[in-house]
Amino acid sequence: VYFYIGAFAAAGIVLNGRLFGGxxxxxxxxGSMPVPGPDGKPTQLIDVASIAMLEKALSAKGIDGSYLWTSPQEWGEIGAELDDWIASAAQALAYAIVAASSVIDFEAAVIDGWMPxxxxxxxxxAVTDAITGIDAEGLKLPVVREGTVGIHARALGGASLPLSERFLIGPTTISRSA
Structure with a gap:
């Protein structure tokens, strides 16, 4: 399973090296998966793990977070708001990974996105640590690892789909290095 954390948290299912659209x-x-929110009440992954939530937290403290969208390679020192967002996002992503793993036996959960x-x-x-606190008895959980494409993952993935549909036979093949 592949998670892209950008303005909104999004994901894709990769089965046998191929993107699965259903x-x-x-x-x-x-992104629509129900997960516990920071207050423990159910919410959607998109409402916790999206970078828009970090910007919202910064704004609540009177900090202009618009630079998050112009400089994804370097955000500078953000402090407690970033720490809190990482903790909340990690907990939500951990639940999403465990829930997804109860349906499909994923080899890896890849996390990438619009961030340094x-x-x-x-x-x-933090996701790796958070997973250890979730009861996953009976499941073989995937290894959580970083993506390798980073800020360009959405653009490259989106651009590859029409090319794959037009010029390749069968579903889109995804490289294992992602």
Whole structure:
């Protein structure tokens, strides 16, 4: 399962090296997956793990977070708001990964997105830790790892779909290095 954390949290299902869209093309809409929110009440993954939520937290403290969208390689020192967002996003992503793993036996859960490499690394580490606190008895959980495409993942993935449909036979093949 592949998670792209950008303005909104999004995901894709990769099975046997191929992007799986399902009969309606909406398989992997894990941004809509119910997860516990920071207050413990059910909410959607998109309402916790999206970078828009970090911007909202910064705004609530009187900090202009618009630079999050113009400089994804370097956000500078954000402080407690970033720490809180990582903790909340990691908990929500951990629940989404465990829930997805109860349906499909994924080899890996890849987390990528519109964020600096150090933030992505911290998020992946926090997700790995958060998963250990969830009762996953009976499940073989995937390895959580960082994506390798980063800020360009959505654009490259979106651009590859029409090319794959037009020039390749069968469903879209995804590289294992993603």
């Amino acid at each position: 009969p309606t093309g909406n398989a992997g809409a894990l 490499l150090d933030v992505r690394r911290r998020l992946v580490d």
